[in-house]
Amino acid sequence: MARDTSPPGEERLRDADRSQSTILAAARDEFAEHGLGGARVDRIAERAGLNKRLIYYYFEDKEKLFQAVLELAYRDIRTEEMKLRLLELDPPIAVRRLIEFTWQYYLDHPEFLTLLNSANLHRARHLAESKRARELNSPVIETLGAVLERGRKEGQFRGGVDPVQLYVSIAGLSYFYLSNSHTLSAIFGRDLLSPKARTERLSHMADLVLGYLAAS
Amino acid sequence: MARDTSPPGEERLRDADRSQSTILAAARDEFAEHGLGGARVDRIAERAGLNKRLIYYYFEDKEKLFQAVLELAYRDIRTEEMKLRLLELDPPIAVRRLIEFTWQYYLDHPEFLTLLNSANLHRARHLAESKRARELNSPVIETLGAVLERGRKEGQFRGGVDPVQLYVSIAGLSYFYLSNSHTLSAIFGRDLLSPKARTERLSHMADLVLGYLAAS
């Protein structure tokens, strides 16, 4: 009586890795939707289609689960950033590409913004406790430094620009707009997420950053 | 049995106002510290030194209290913004002043950032429901428009800059840096809130925005 003829790792129950991943994905969605305080462990279990007890079996408690979700979210964006290959591009193009990537990634992963918000609300306690915090440092920072340096050498960019400051600025320009889009839309009485508005925002950000860099 | 010998009306109202203000301040701190989901009505009452029941008497429920806190926070920053008198300044100075004000206000009122975060987590539901949302529109937007226009006319600024976009950018540059300071400090392994780091950030932001505006 062949009990299991399916390819390994595909449909098996009792697959620890698979269960953990399922839980992480469900938790990410729940935390993104409701924040750390508003998230419900019951709902995470339900979303994952797994027993609530299993969450505690693998992640100990809600806080540690949140930490694991955060680390995964950072790993995900870093993984994508590493594919950018900015060094192969002309410096202005490279900077523009970084801006576009950041903008698009935030648009595609709204949960990332919310997770960041929740993490900040709790004073980054979850990252401070993570031994892997430093690993989350973006590899792009270094690359961006090289891009800026090359742009300067080639007379395209001004000098004296700190890549960390610029990286934070690029992130902030997209982040604030998107994270506050609902609030801002309500206040300004115009939809900041319409296609037209999006295009305008992207243009503005690129103009702002590249205009600054280009200035003598 | 004389229950109350105080003059009717007047003083009662004063007390009522005072209680409401006390509750609002306590709620603002609690929401700022723990977010909407993590805030506890009990703690708000304790902070205010008032009976929990009074909170419901004045604000109906926790959500409405949060909404009131949000509206107050917006009113507060708008009040300060109105004192800036940007139109009396040379355009580049005016823009610099707005950047400095924003930066300093966020530094002085960290609770404002957290409240914004919480509001965003809940998709601005609380503002959308507020009849006064539009009143929260910053008067600075209009003023900034005038400043940009004058700067352009005087050959100091480039043209075609949307004041809303620029206003959002200025806010975002400070906001992301400060809101994420703990996370970023952990990741970069350097204290982003040290006096030196603060000065550098302010310089960078001014350079970025003014460098952009000045570019032909």
Place this chain on the structure above:
Amino acid sequence: MARDTSPPGEERLRDADRSQSTILAAARDEFAEHGLGGARVDRIAERAGLNKRLIYYYFEDKEKLFQAVLELAYRDIRTEEMKLRLLELDPPIAVRRLIEFTWQYYLDHPEFLTLLNSANLHRARHLAESKRARELNSPVIETLGAVLERGRKEGQFRGGVDPVQLYVSIAGLSYFYLSNSHTLSAIFGRDLLSPKARTERLSHMADLVLGYLAAS
């Protein structure tokens, strides 16, 4: 519309003292029956006919509730002990009366034995944390000392008997027999709680203690 004509403190709802007493009594029974670990807060609320939340409102948590129950149990037995008036009796009669009282009290309040057991299991942590622990010191100890002294002076008792040791012995003789009655009954194959067995035990204890005291 007279809402409440009943005598005060009799049937009123919303009577804090009354509620606390009701909870304490229910808790005492539950703890006595199941021990600290086996007791269920739900069941205590049910026994008390009150909302579970109220238990936490008044007693903070299960441990503190147990502590309150313990203190009450001690206060109760001390109250009874104080009514003994041993000093008015002839020394041998006084000692016999203390033995009889202890025996009867344990028989009438089997929950006292169980509570003591539970407290001991947790290393008297609950008493050690009680500020009133010393108040629980039996007033009988002092009285017993006087009785022993008078008995010695009158040539009825031997000298050099520590009243604390004797008090503990008297308690232990009843306590072990009753606390272990089920175990011992099973082992010896005879009912240790039958009327005849009880009488024999009381005789034995009195003989033992008085025989010892009378010995030259």
Place this chain on the structure above:
Amino acid sequence: MARDTSPPGEERLRDADRSQSTILAAARDEFAEHGLGGARVDRIAERAGLNKRLIYYYFEDKEKLFQAVLELAYRDIRTEEMKLRLLELDPPIAVRRLIEFTWQYYLDHPEFLTLLNSANLHRARHLAESKRARELNSPVIETLGAVLERGRKEGQFRGGVDPVQLYVSIAGLSYFYLSNSHTLSAIFGRDLLSPKARTERLSHMADLVLGYLAAS
């Protein structure tokens, strides 16, 4: 695929016995520390360094495990009691020796006291269900009867003393003092387990019992 090349039977059984013993010892410690209700099967498995499932394999459930622990504890003390050889001693010496043994055994095996407590809390249900309950009857009872009889014949002891009553009394004198030592220490404000206090207690108990027996 050779699964097992070891000699069949013999060694397997050894392992099985060893595992059971390990579990029993771990369970004894856990039950002694936390009582039946507070004991955790997980912790027992951890203490034993064995998989939780094995516990169920050998002992069916927690209750039956507790019963097994109890039976073992009784067997252990009976084994020691049988080494006393009281009949070879002069009656008063024999009684003193029994008192000393009981006192010392309880001191050396505090877990025995706690296990007894737990068993009593559950009304000896675990023993009543044990087919071996009667086997747990102390062989010392009979011996003590003989000692008392010989002491009486030789004019050293009074007559009419029930060995069961005396045995229970001797146990109770040590048991109550030690089992309640924490509570009593807290109440009396003096350390009942200091070397001096121990010596005094032992003296008192011997005086009490032997004084009683010696009395005409």
Place this chain on the structure above:
DNA sequence: CATGAATGAGCATTCATTCAT
């Protein structure tokens, strides 16, 4: 013999909210 994965029922505790005065 031995084990990691999984679970249903339950548990102490919390929380926003309402009642009665």
Place this chain on the structure above:
DNA sequence: GATGAATGAATGCTCATTCAT
């Protein structure tokens, strides 16, 4: 206007126990 008492519905977490190999 103000407050102490009271509550129903969660909420995070635990536990003894079983499954599948």
